[in-house]
Amino acid sequence: MIRVENLVKTYGKIVACNNVSCRFEEKKVTVILGGSGSGKSTLLRQITGLEKPDSGSVFFDGMDLTRATKKTLYEKRKKMGMLFQGSALFNYLDIYENIAFPLREHTRIADNVIKNIVTMKLEMVGLRGTEHLMPSQLSGGMMKRVGLARAIVMDPKVIFYDEPTSGLDPISTGVIGKLIKDLNTKLGITSVVVSHDITSSFKIADKIIILYYGDIIAQGTVAEIQNSTDERVVQFITGSPEGPIAFTRSDTSYIDALLTDNEKAT
Numbered sequence: 192m193i194r195v196e197n198l199v200k201t202y203g204k205i206v207a208c209n210n211v212s213c214r215f216e217e218k219k220v221t222v223i224l225g226g227s228g229s230g231k232s233t234l235l236r237q238i239t240g241l242e243k244p245d246s247g248s249v250f251f252d253g254m255d256l257t258r259a260t261k262k263t264l265y266e267k268r269k270k271m272g273m274l275f276q277g278s279a280l281f282n283y284l285d286i287y288e289n290i291a292f293p294l295r296e297h298t299r300i301a302d303n304v305i306k307n308i309v310t311m312k313l314e315m316v317g318l319r320g321t322e323h324l325m326p327s328q329l330s331g332g333m334m335k336r337v338g339l340a341r342a343i344v345m346d347p348k349v350i351f352y353d354e355p356t357s358g359l360d361p362i363s364t365g366v367i368g369k370l371i372k373d374l375n376t377k378l379g380i381t382s383v384v385v386s387h388d389i390t391s392s393f394k395i396a397d398k399i400i401i402l403y404y405g406d407i408i409a410q411g412t413v414a415e416i417q418n419s420t421d422e423r424v425v426q427f428i429t430g431s432p433e434g435p436i437a438f439t440r441s442d443t444s445y446i447d448a449l450l451t452d453n454e455k456a457t
C-alpha cells in the first residue's frame with residue numbers, strides 16, 4: 192500500500208535518509224526501529240508529505256506523493272492519521288476540541304455529528320468523559336491516547352505512530368500496544384509504528400525495519416530479526432554497549448560541548 196523508493200533526505204551534512212527503499216503492507220503493522228537520530232521521524236515526515244525529500248519516491252494509493260500537487264497531497268493526507276512524537280496536542284484547546292480539530296479543518300460535518308464521532312473515538316481509547324479536560328490535566332499516557340483518538344477521527348486507512356510508548360510505564364505501554372493492534376485487526380488499518388522499544392515492538396509487529404543512521408540494516412518478520420546474525424542488529428535488539436554501534440562523531444562533539452574544561456582534562 193505504501194512503497195518508498197530510493198528516498199534521500201539530507202540536512203546540511205547530515206544524511207537522515209540514505210537511499211531508503213521499503214514497503215508497508217496493507218492492513219499490517221510495520222515497526223520502524225532504530226536508535227536516536229537514526230532517521231525514523233525524518234522517514235515518517237517524508238512518507239506523510241510533511242517534508243519534501245531531496246530525491247526518491249513515496250507511492251501511496253498508486254501515486255507518487257513527492258510529485259503530487261498540493262491539492263492532491265492534501266486529499267491523500269486525509270487518509271493518513273498521525274500520532275506525533277510527544278502527542279502535539281493544542282494546549283489551549285480542551286480534549287474535545289483537540290479531537291474535533293481535523294473534522295472542523297477538513298470537513299463540513301455538523302456539530303451534533305462531530306459530537307458523536309468524538310465520543311466514539313474517546314471511547315475507543317478508553318477515555319470517555321474526559322471531553323472538557325485540558326491537555327495539561329492529563330498524564331503522558333492519557334495524552335498519547337488523546338493523540339491517538341485525534342489520529343483516527345477521520346477514519347484513516349493508515350496510521351503513523353511516532354514513538355507512541357516512549358516515556359510510559361510498562362502497563363500504559365501495553366495498553367497503547369494493544370490499542371494499536373486492535374485498531375489494526377478490528378478496523379483493518381495499516382499501521383506504521385516508529386519505536387525504540389524492542390519488547391513492545393516484537394509483540395505487535397508483522398514486519399520490522401531497522402534503521403541505522405539513515406540506512407536500513409535489516410527488515411523482516413519478528414522471527415527473522417530475532418535470528419539475524421548481523422552484529423549491528425544483534426547489538427541493537429540486545430541493547431549491548433559493546434559492538435559495532437558506537438557514538439557518532441557528532442554525538443561525541445555534542446557531549447564534548449557539555450563538558451567543562453576541567454572535566455575534559457580529567
Ligand SMILES: Nc1ncnc2c1ncn2[C@@H]1O[C@H](COP(=O)(O)OP(=O)(O)OP(=O)(O)O)[C@@H](O)[C@H]1O
Nearest residue numbers: 202205207225226227228229230231232233234387
Ligand atoms: N529539521 C531538521 N533540521 C536539521 N537536522 C535535522 C532535522 N530533522 C532531523 N535532523 C537530523 O537528522 C537526523 C535524524 O533525525 P530524526 O529526528 O529523524 O531521528 P529519530 O530516529 O527520529 O531520533 P529519535 O529517536 O531521537 O526521535 C538527526 O541527526 C537529526 O539531528
Ligand SMILES: [Mg+2]
Nearest residue numbers: 231232233276
Ligand atoms: Mg524521532
